[in-house]
Amino acid sequence: MSRRLRGPLSAALLIGATFSASFVAAAPDRSKAPSPGPPVHLHLPETSRLKLANGIPVFLVERHKVPLAQVLVVLRGGASADPANRPGLASLTADLLDRGAGTRSALEISDLVDTLGAALEADAGWDTTTVGINVPVARLPEAMALLSDLVIHPTFPPEELERVRQERLTEMLQWRDDPAEIAASAFGRAVYGNHPYGRRPEGSPGSMKSVTREEVRRFHATRYTPSAAAIVMVGDVRGANALPLLERAFGSWAAAASSAASTAPPAPQISGRRVILVDKPDAPQSQIWIGRVGPPRSTPDYFPLLVANTILGGSFTSRLNHNLRETKGYTYGASSRFDFRISTGPFLASAGIQTDKTGPALTEFFKELEGIREEVPAAELERARNYAALRFPAGFETDAQVAGRVRDQFVYGLPDDYFNTYVARIQAVTSADVRRVATRWVDPRNCVVVIVGDRRKIEPQVAALHLGPLTVLSVEDALGGSEKSRKR
Amino acid sequence: MKPSLAFLLTVFAAASPALAQTPAPPAPTAAHGSAETCPRIDVPYTQLQLRNGLNVILHEDHTVPLVAVDVWFRVGSAREKPGRTGLAHLFEHILFEGSSHVKPGEFDTLLEGVGGDNNGSTNNDRTNYFEVLPSNALDLALFLESDRMGYLLDVLSPARVDQQRDVVKNERRERIENQPYGMASIRIEEEVFPPGHPYHWPVIGSMDDLTAATHEDVAGFFRSYYSPANASLVVSGDFQTEDARRKIEDWFSDVASGPKPPVLAATPAVLTSEKRVTLEDKVQLPRLYMAWITPAHFAPGDEALDLLSSVLASGKNSRLYKRLVYDMQIAQDVSAVQDSRALASMFVIAVTAREGHSLTEIERVVQEELDRLKREPPTARELERAVNQYEAGFYRALERNRDKADLLNAYDMETGRPDYFNEDLARHRALDGRDVQSATRRELPNDARVVLSVVPTGKTSLAAAKGGAR
Secondary structure (H helix, E strand, O other), rough: EEEOOOOOOOOOOOEEHHHOOOOOOOOOOOOOOOOOOOOOEEOOOEEEEOOOOOOEEEEEEEEEOEEEEEEEEEOOOOOOHHHOOOOOHHHHHHHHHHHEEEOHHHHHHHHHHHOOOOOOEEEOOOOEEEEEEEEHHHHHHHHHHHHHHHHHOOOOOOHHHHHHHHHHHHHHHHHHHHHHHHHHHHHHHHHOOOOOOOOOOOOHHHHHHOOHHHHHHHHHHHOOHHEEEEEEEOOOHHHHHHHHHHHHOOOOOOOOOOOOOOOOOOOOOOOOOOEEEEEEOOOOOOEEEEEEEEEOOOOOOOHHHHHHHHHHOOOOOOOOHHEEEEEEEEOOEEEEEOOOOOOOOOEEEEEOOOOOHHHHHHHHHHHHHHHHOOOHHHHHHHHHHHHHHHHHHHHHHOOHHHHHHHHHHOOOOOOOOOOHHHHHHHHHHHHHHHHHHHHHOOOOOOEEEEEEEEEEHHHHHOOOOOOOOEEEEEEEEEOOHHHHHHOO | OOOOOOEEEEOOOOOOOOOOOOOOOOOOOOOOOOOOOOOOOOOOEEEEEOOOOOEEEEEEEOOOOEEEEEEEEEEOOOOOOOOOOHHHHHHHHHHHHHEEEEOOOHHHHHHHHHHOOOEEEOHHHHEEEEEEHHHHHHHHHHHEEEEEHOOHHHHOOOOHHHHHHHHHHHHHHHHHHHHOOOOOHHHHHHOOOOOOOOOOOOOOHHHHHHHHHHHHHHHHHHHHHHOHHEEEEEEEOOOHHHHHHHHHHHHHHHOOOOOOOOOOOOOOOOOEEEEEEEEEEEOOOEEEEEEEEEEEOOOOOOHHHHHHHHHHOOOOOOOHHHHHHHHOOOEEEEEEEEEOOOOOOOEEEEEEOOOOHHHHHHHHHHHHHHHHHHHHHOHHHHHHHHHHHHHHHHHHHHHHHHHHHHHHHHHHHHHOOOHHHHHHHHHHOOOOOHHHHHHHHHHOOOOEEEEEEEEEEEOHHOOOOOOOOO
8 A cells, every 4th residue: 555645735724704893792783783703714624645555546534523434436437428329327337336246135235234324325427426335433344345345346136227227217207297307308408419418317218228237237347447436535534544444445446448438528509599398287387497508617717607606696695586586576596507517517597487477587587697797796796705705614514525525626636725725716706707707608698498387378478588499399308208309 | 633522422421411511521433333332422512591581502513613503483384373374484484584673685695795504494393593604703693683583573564575475485386386296295284184283284384375464464473473482592613602602692682572372282183084085196106195193203102103114114125115116116116204293293104106006006015014013023133224324314413513503402392401312312222123013003003094195187096995905
């Protein structure tokens, strides 16, 4: 084992608002809201960076608050690397890991997980696959041995593939009931077409019907390899005890003839505006999703985009929520987000709108999407910066939160001092920055509008707005019932 | 890293007297303790009562520079009157719309400006409000909470009520009416608890009642239930107890006292027969629900039913999952829950059928498994799985200040002991298979329950047929 222990990223990070006054409590003076006291210190968890004998990088964070440990095996490559004719293969493979591994059957694995009091996750996202376990630390050795079996020695029993196949086909059938699932499928395809991000990470019924055990086995053999992996361990462990455990579990994992997972190419941007209306008869609300292609996680505009989105739809007081919920009462909540991925994930603004207000709500959506491209008032900008920056400590409360942050550093190649500079980089965002990135990335004239609702009641409202060419789809078509209609 | 252990998990037994902050020596954390080691959960706290009757509980945790401020009012939908259902929850929404010294919209803009988040929730028995914010802004949260507790009525206008009425109606559309099987829980409560029982109507309320609620209804609700004597404030996080105590005494000193409502009394609800109900919904697959009235939270039997829910439906080896999903493959999913409440609980089993299978077929198997558990106790291994999962879930809940604050409030309201953690775990650990068997026999009778079939519109033939089960 080679060890490369490094010191803490920093002793403490000062987190301060752009206020200065400190408040001393006396009798309650209600004439003015109290200002915050001096900046707080966030003690960033020390991350020890180690390496196992076979070269797997290890990120170890000791936290001695509760007797739990969280271990993640993170693999580069996820759903966006699925073969074109096998969407869902990465996700299915991850799902099958605990259905047979080493000498244990699916039922034996489940019995062990429950007896350990463990929580297991095995999930393929767009860019990465994560296999993790959270367990009371007294039972960590057994949990590590199990995790090692799941990642390195899954057996993919044929009868378990059949079980999961039926489970997934049924799940996809049930998507027809859920307006958000319908909107997600229609939106992905409308924005991305045949690009990998146009598929569902869970795959399609056609793919799930025809996928074979040999395809799963081969996918695992080439993608689950030490050269693509990192291990994140967070919790009530001591480095001296943790390292032998990790070495025993993963140190002998040998490199296969691996093929590096491809990442998705940049997607072409939407040009012009079109509307897709999915008919869900009698729906009491319309799901409205408006969006386009956004920038990759590596964009230098990341922090300005965070602040711009906080103002537009990333907080309770954001313009979209304030307008559509608090002023108009059309919805329980409206929001927007940049879904940052390794490649060009989407920008999306969405809400569930009461059916008879679908047209008026669209008008308000577009008013706000245009408005964010104008100069933002100073007080609003300051509030958004403070909200985005000063909530930072709330992301370090649980082992799982810390593990997730460390994982992101690995997956997106974020610099070592990323957490130390996070707050300062948000506070440095200017009004000009916000206007520049909003103008570039929030373009309401070149976007896709997906509406899932009761066509009979909403089509006249939508058509009257002349937003662009309107296509009506059935729920089945929106979910990709006819796979040939995929071409854009 | 700063070893700031605000609460410690110790491996020795140390009684922590209530009303005192208990200093505990640092725990040697066992990296390789045996599975039998059950670290004692120690959550030191300070409790006090202000002159106006407000209950206050303080718990220091210096891990992260945050505080969670959590206010509970002992009022939920159970206090509503027929014709005005949904009022407790509508009222919760209105409490964010400003008070005498907080202009409309400012509640949120002030908190966001310091990096704080906030929300609230309403259930049958209580309403909660919380803020999570950097610890240097504790004063702001206390200012906002004290102002809406003391100075709401002066600025409460019909327009504010109307505005949140529309939002709440959209909450009902989004979270219930537009969700598959969304109406099932409303129908189950209606059938399980008789008209007039405080759990007969749903927390969200009916659309008609939401329309009918007047400004005076809302104001009256505040006067009856929102006095400090009916409230509890927990602060958990990075502060010094003496400093926080002083701030709280300052901010709440001018909040006028008010009536403490009498304890809610209800005629115990009893089901005297098996009620079979069918509900059509826009869904692809039928789902079977079985529901019983069961012992209230912390009443004898409550904990055995918690474990029974795991034995039935948690993990691939659980009785219902193993048979219906794994072996027979006639169901897509199973769940079972002891939904513990203050006046009476509900035990609910739910199973979604696979395509081509009827709920009669599903019910027959569920009944076989219930009968088997009534005949012979579950194994020690089954209980070990359930208890170990319960224990680990506990530790996970204690990682976040907001969750801890909520548990301190819940235990204090329901048991009078904010740090009832160990006792709660102990009542589950103490059970054996026979306890679970006898609770199943006693609490889940075949002739006093609700059997609800949710079927795709027009396909009532898929409903569980009476007599088909045996």
